[in-house]
Amino acid sequence: MNCPSCQATLPQRANFCGFCGARLAESAVAPASAEAQQFAPPPVHSPSGHLRGSGYLPPLPGDTRAAALTPMGDRRVVTVLFTDVSGFTAMSERLDPEEVREIVNSFFRVLSEPIYRYGGIVDKYIGDAIMAI
Known part of the structure; x- marks a missing residue:
């Protein structure tokens, strides 16, 4: 095919x-x-593309509701990076909080630069972890 x-x-x-x-x-x-x-x-979307069980959503005036429920986006093949500081918990227990903050900020800086350079985006920073697409 x-x-x-x-x-x-x-x-x-x-x-x-x-x-x-x-x-x-x-x-x-x-x-x-x-x-x-x-x-x-069961399918989340009806054949018309609108969400089923939309009773959970607050009512919207006029045709705005139909437009708001139309699925958006597209499907792509992506790489997801999720990484964190190895041994973070043990390290944070023995170091000064300011030192821990410097290490984590340095980690985020070092990883963020190539992510952006190659067209990726940082989705979120989570404690000592970073998730990028």
């Missing part, structure tokens, strides 16, 4: 192109077996 957008060769059961991220046409996707369908979770 080939991607209709970039013509890359793809596995038969692919839903999205692993090269350009394009969604494959429904006819190109092999149907799931009856056993797989039995254990599959």
Whole structure:
């Protein structure tokens, strides 16, 4: 099977192109077996693209609600980096808090520079950890 957008060769059961991220046409996707369908979770979106069970959402005036519930974004192949300071807990117990702060800030600076240089983004800083895409 080939991607209709970039013509890359793809596995038969692919839903999205692993090269350009394009969604494959429904006819190109092999149907799931009856056993797989039995254990599959219910779909989050209805065929119209709106969230099911939207009673949990506060009412919005007019057509704004439909626009707000339309899924946004696209599917991409990405690399996720998650790392932290090795031995942080033991280190933080024996060092002065200002020294710990300097070490963690230095760690964040050293890691953030190549992340941004290569087009990544820092998703979040979590204590002594960093998560980047």
